[in-house]
Each structure stands twice: as C-alpha cells, then as structure tokens.
Amino acid sequence: MPRQIVSPHEVDVESVGRRDYWVSLSHTSVWGSHLIPLTVIVGPQAKPGEGLVAFGANHGNEYEGPVAIKHLLREIKTQDVLGRIILVPVLNVAAFRVGERESTGDDGFNLNRVWVEGAGTTPELAGITHRIVEMVRSVIWPHVHISIDIHSGGEVARFAHWSGYFEHDDTQINERRQQMARWFGCGVVLATGASMPNGVSRGLYEEANDLGKYSIGTELGHGSSTDVRGVRYARQGILAAAIHHEQLSGNIEPIDHHADGTQSLVRGAASVAAPYPGHYEPLFDCGAVVSKGTTVGLLHDFYRLDEDPFEVVAGVDGIVISQAWGARVDQGQMILLVGKKAE
Template sequence: MGSMTLGQRPSPITPTVDFDRDGVQHGFLKLPHSHDQSAWGSIMIPVTVVKRGTGPTALLTGGNHGDEYEGPVALLKLANQLKAEDVTGRVIIVPAMNFPAFAAGRRTSPIDAGNLNRSFPGKPDGTATQKIADYFQRTLLPLADVVLDFHSGGKTLDFVPFAAAHVLEDKDQQAACVAAMEAFSAPYSMMMLEIDSVGMYDSAAEEMGKVFVTTELGGGGTATARTIEIAERGIRNVLRHASILTGRPKITDGIRMDMPGPECFTTAEDDGVLEMCVDLGQTVAAGNVIARIHALDRTGVAPKEYRAAMDGILAARHFPGIVRTGDTLAVVAVRL
C-alpha cells in the first residue's frame, strides 16, 4: 500500500490488520527491532481499523510525542467503542504513533532519541523513528482524506485547550482545514504558527492535500477529565463533519485566535526559577510583565522581567518551575 519511488526500499513495517476489510480489527503495526533483550524483537504499535463500505477515511493519531496523553486516552476509548455499523467509510486509529516514546513517557524515542514530529518524510532504512515516519508518509497518509493528530504540551509546556489549522498556500485546502477545526469545537481555535515546521507530520499531510487538524489540549505531562472530554467530543465532531458518523457536529461557543508572527513567542535568555505573572487564558497588553526569572543559586539578585511584545491572550506557558536559556516562556495569541 502507498506509493513507492523507483528504487526505494519497501517499508519494514507490516500491519496485522487489513485496511480494506469491513468490520472492526485491532492489531499492530509491526516493526522489526533487534536489541539486547530480544534479538528478533519487534516494536508493536497498536492500531484499530473500523470500516464499512465505501466512503471517506479518517486517520486519527496520538502519541506523536510520547508524553502527551489526551489523544492516546481518547483514541483508546474510541477504539473500544466504535462499531462498524456506526461508520460510513473507514476510521484508522493509532493511539501512540511513536510507541517507544509513549511507553517510556518521553517526548522522544528512548531507542534513537527521535522526535517523530520532526522526522518526516522518514526513511525505510533509517532509525526506528524514521521508519515509523516513512510508514505514515507512504502508507497511511495516502489512505486518508481527513487527518486528526492530537497534541498537548507534554512535560514542558501547558496550553489553553485549542484545535488548530495552519495558513496554507492552497486557500481551498486551508478553508477545508479551518472548517474541520471549527467542527472539532474546542474552547479555543487557533490559526497556528509553528516555531519549527521542518519534518513535521502536519506538513507531510498538508503537502498531500489532506484536511488536517491538530490540537494542543493542555500539558504538564498529564491529562485532565476536562481535556479528555474535549478530545472525545472533538473526535466525534470531526467524524460527523466528514460524514463518517451520522449527525451534525455538536458545536459550542469558543474563542478564535491567531498567531501572526514570531513576536508571539517569548524566549528565556536566562537560567533560573520561573515566576509566571499571567495565567493561561488571561489577556495581556504589549509591555505587560508576563514572567520573571529569579536567580537559581543566590539571593539579593533582581529578577529578569519578560514583557509581552503584543496585545493578546496568554495561550501557552513554560510548565516546569526551573527554566533554561532558550526555553519558550510564553506564547501570546491575538483574539479574532
């Protein structure tokens, strides 16, 4: 399945499910991985396929980063709940794309330190993470019409809960992504600016012309009852929007935001103890102090103040109490 350039190696990953078969199937994406504890071992990435007849395909993914939990929890629940008679078309559920990272509770893989969301298009003969990226690039993404990829802040960031789309050159495609983002109906919706978009799953899907929606639903290396509920409702809303599930999306009022440029980001230029002066969701004005960094190792030193570069809403913040030079302290987004 999927396209393969002349001379390019086939993926080493084999699915234990049949993507073309009607019904509900639970299985694995099996990636051979030889290591000290298992000479002929495999990385077993859980996958569920729910299919009935012909219709659109939704690819639902979580665990792109292994310390983000709303997506995996909501998708594991969906895999247990969704029945073939519920759908028209096909739903492919991968709760933990980078399974080694997910099992270890890490953003990146303990096998090769790979950040899956910076590894696309991947390599069939590369590292474990590159092989996973290649399988999504050449096999799973080509099957999909709609792609919903769950993220949150992991252990180091915290966000107001939002669904997001990106500014795209193809304005018809952008409009379709925005419509799906709005159908998700998170408390906040964001036209998102990525601080580093090279090698992203998002870009791989968008470059194929797919309708792509992502999220940032919280953070701190955990999930809450509220953020999981947002994820569960959002999945079903997107599936209804795509006509894979019957009925209309259940839309609630939300706040639209935009990240117009790099001035949204406030970056630490000091090491120390973080004092946030504004909470998530609060409004700020340009020049307001949004954070202070106090000396870590001595008293009697004035803290360094960090000010907002623009008016807006505090949409994200550094989560741990200790901050290092180069960390993103805060993200301010414009309310639309």
C-alpha cells in the same frame, strides 16, 4: 477477534469491515518487535484515498490523545462507519513505554521532528522513530485525507487548550479547516499561516498539510497528566470531523467554548525565549488576555539572588497560549507564547 500482529504491508485499510492490528516493526536491539496499535474501520461508502486518521502519543508523555482514542475504539460502531476511520491511540510506542517525549530508551529521537526525506528507508535513518514515519507514509497516508494529531505539553510547556489548522488560499477549504478546529470546543483556535520549511526538523502536522490533507493539530493539556477537558475536546473533535466529512453517520452538538461562542481565533503569535537558564514564575494563567508590554512572567536567577528577575513580556496584544511548565528552564527555551486575537 483478538488484535492481530501484522507487518506494515499486511495492514488492510481497504476491505469493508473492522480490523484491529498491532503493526509490528522490528527492534534493532532485542529479538522482538515494537507493536503499534492501529484499528481500521471501513464502511460501504469509502472512497479511494479518503478517510480520517487520528493519532495519540506522537510524543510519549501526552495522554489526552491515547485516552480519548482508546475510548473511541469501543464507542465507534462498525455499522455506523460510512467511509474510512483509522485510529492509532499510541503512535510512538517507543516513547510511550518509557513515558517520555522522545523515544528515550531506544534511538532517542523526537518523532515530531523526524518527518524528513529518507526516514525509515535509508540505513542512516533506520531506528524505530524514523521507521514509524515510514509506516505512516506507506500504510496510512495513501488512504486518508484528514489527519488529526492530538498533542499536549508534556513536561515542556503549559497551554491554553487549542486546536489548530493551516490556512489555505481557497476560502471554502479554509472555512472547512477552521470549522474542524472549532468543533473541538477549545477556547483557542489557532490558524497557522504556512507550513514550516521542509528541513531537518519537521513534524507530522506539517507533513499532513504539505500532502494536501486536512491537517488538524492540538495542544490539549500539559504536565504529563490526563486533562479532563483535553480528553473531552479530543473525542469531540475526532467524532465531529468524522461525521461532518461523511466518514461516520450520526449527529453531534457543539460543546464548551464552541457552543457558547467564546472561542478566540488566533492568527500570529509572539514568543519569548529564555535569555539564560533560570526558574520561571508565571504571573498569569494560560488563556489570559494581555496587552503588548504586559509582564506575563518572571525569570529568576538564583545565582544572582539580589538582582531583579528578567521580565517576560507579551510582544503583542492577545491571549497567553503557552508558558514554560516546569519552573526550571534552559537557555533558549520558549517560555512564553502570546497569540494575536483575530476575532
């Protein structure tokens, strides 16, 4: 059956079977709609309130999620689905259309900063970006307990591939969360201490965690490209979570750093913000192991050509998780993140 165009309230995530939708959210300018692709597959053992959702393109210029999930749309067979699987290859269609991080060309917001109270339900917060938040809240959240949000660095940052989770006081829950992150196969598994406060700048990863879901976040590439390993990790992580949480039947084997035991668990990090605008020169690749005090990069000021560059120094012993991607950086931009190795 061809993909059906439906309003959010017409999406059926409960009946057994597969449905491919374009979820229609009206344009505020042209006469027409934004169409968000959403596929739901429900198996015979689906439990109320339980299921897995995977999102690509929360930011519009990050492509590993969209590509991996597009493949999974064909790979996952309806007869193998036991519980509930919801696949959203492109969540922020307004940003994806123009290939940018924010919904440029529409309301201009960053979808991963607008998970605030009243999004999409109040006149002041009624643009497409806020209404995507409301669509997820009303259509998806009530029916899933696992949320996987696939990101990469876009044009902002370069990353060591990582998958992460929020730590939980309950050891068993914590272990399950950590295992879900490990199964992606990335070199770095990032354990985050606490969800960010519920303020004016809040993301999907935090919201899913605040709702008590298994919330998994990733950074699987950078540079608005499609990263070879990033796509592989995204596919693996989504399938492993679905299989291990009884949403999908089948077997899966560990890959890459997970398989060979070279994953680093990272807990806590030190970042450096650019003290002035300039040009960033990395001296190490992301993933490098550095000591506290190591100069990881240099910030050059080409208007003070004859002065020494600013040394961008690791604040902790650990692994270089992220650095600026483009050479030109703004004042205040995070240009280095070094994670503390917990093991």
